[in-house]
Amino acid sequence: MNIESYNAPDSIAEAAQLLQGGNATVVAGGTDLTPQTESGVRQFAATLVNIQRIDEMRGIGVMNGRIRIGGLTTVTDILESKLLADEAPVLVDAADRFASSQIRNASSLAGNLCNASPAGDMCIPLLVLDAEVELACWDGESISTRKVSLERFFTGPGKSVMVAGELMTAIEFPRCANRFVAAFLKSGPRPALEISTVSMGLSCSLTDGVISNVRVAIGAVAPTPLRAKRTEAALEGKVLNEATIQLAVETAGEEVSPIDDVRASAWYRKHLTGVYIRRLLNHVNGS
Numbered sequence: 001m002n003i004e005s006y007n008a009p010d011s012i013a014e015a016a017q018l019l020q021g022g023n024a025t026v027v028a029g030g031t032d033l034t035p036q037t038e039s040g041v042r043q044f045a046a047t048l049v050n051i052q053r054i055d056e057m058r059g060i061g062v063m064n065g066r067i068r069i070g071g072l073t074t075v076t077d078i079l080e081s082k083l084l085a086d087e088a089p090v091l092v093d094a095a096d097r098f099a100s101s102q103i104r105n106a107s108s109l110a111g112n113l114c115n116a117s118p119a120g121d122m123c124i125p126l127l128v129l130d131a132e133v134e135l136a137c138w139d140g141e142s143i144s145t146r147k148v149s150l151e152r153f154f155t156g157p158g159k160s161v162m163v164a165g166e167l168m169t170a171i172e173f174p175r176c177a178n179r180f181v182a183a184f185l186k187s188g189p190r191p192a193l194e195i196s197t198v199s200m201g202l203s204c205s206l207t208d209g210v211i212s213n214v215r216v217a218i219g220a221v222a223p224t225p226l227r228a229k230r231t232e233a234a235l236e237g238k239v240l241n242e243a244t245i246q247l248a249v250e251t252a253g254e255e256v257s258p259i260d261d262v263r264a265s266a267w268y269r270k271h272l273t274g275v276y277i278r279r280l281l282n283h284v285n286g287s
């Protein structure tokens with residue numbers, strides 16, 4: 001497809017109007033788009049909409065009792081956020097394991113989610129934080145928005161419920177209660193600049209040794225970032241002892257459906273899933 005027009009709007013309304021009709025590609029940091037288009041995996045649509053000038057899509061704050069992060073907020077912004085370090089350190093941990101400084105400076109949070117990779121690192125902490133995404137489009141006269149739970153957002157590798165013409169404007173999640181623990185682990189052959197072999201996030205409360213409000217998310221082990229609901233059910237309301245941890249290890253291993261690929265075998269990913277759930281639960285017990 002030949003590019004027919006290049007646009008750099010400075011408001012969500014203007015961008016949404018340009019995206020109307022659907023034959024347009026949104027460009028944010030370009031860190032996924034550039035390798036995909038250069039390798040021929042994907043082609044640009046006729047209209048390019050570079051959203052980098054839309055300042056209203058940047059920033060991290062609290063709105064109506066929830067944390068709100070603009071879609072264009074970069075992984076570096078997340079890494080450096082005092083608010084997130086205090087209220088959602090699991091997201092900061094994931095940012096810290098993300099690529100290199102150069103890539104983090106360009107990578108937007110919405111870009112990571114919209115790319116819908118099963119190995120997208122920011123998806124995992126946001127799933128355990130019970131995040132939802134805000135999607136905006138032009139309805140002919142004005143901006144119309146809808147919110148979608150991140151759990152229902154991903155539909156397959158590279159696929160989501162977003163429809164042509166929509167822009168992801170923000171990501172929101174509830175502020176976390178006291179006694180809430182959340183942690184993130186990621187593995188790859190190298191310490192940095194590595195696509196996850198397996199990543200995992202867990203959040204829960206621990207009261208008098210009993211684990212509750214459990215959320216487990218696992219990356220790179222299924223066609224989409226996975227909310228591991230059977231593993232959560234195996235843990236919910238239990239005393240967090242060795243028997244419970246062992247049950248979680250076995251359940252998580254059964255719940256994932258990884259593939260063999262150049263980075264790891266399915267067997268190794270299943271094994272690592274068990275290692276990671278044990279490590280995260282031991283972390284909860286020690287905290």
Ligand SMILES: Cc1cc2nc3c(=O)[nH]c(=O)nc-3n(C[C@H](O)[C@H](O)[C@H](O)COP(=O)(O)OP(=O)(O)OC[C@H]3O[C@@H](n4cnc5c(N)ncnc54)[C@H](O)[C@@H]3O)c2cc1C
Pocket residue numbers: 025026027028029030031032033034035051071072097098099100103106107108109110111112113114115119120121122166167168169193194195196
């Ligand atoms: C060397 C290298 C290392 C990397 N390491 C990691 C890593 O460690 N972990 C990881 O998870 N990823 C990694 N990535 C992938 C990439 O950096 C991230 O997925 C990044 O967050 C994508 O954001 P972006 O702003 O660059 O998106 P872009 O490339 O601009 O866009 C990605 C997709 O999302 C769409 N899009 C972007 N923003 C919006 C929006 N607001 N609304 C609607 N659609 C939108 C685009 O049209 C495109 O389809 C790496 C990439 C490279 C090149």
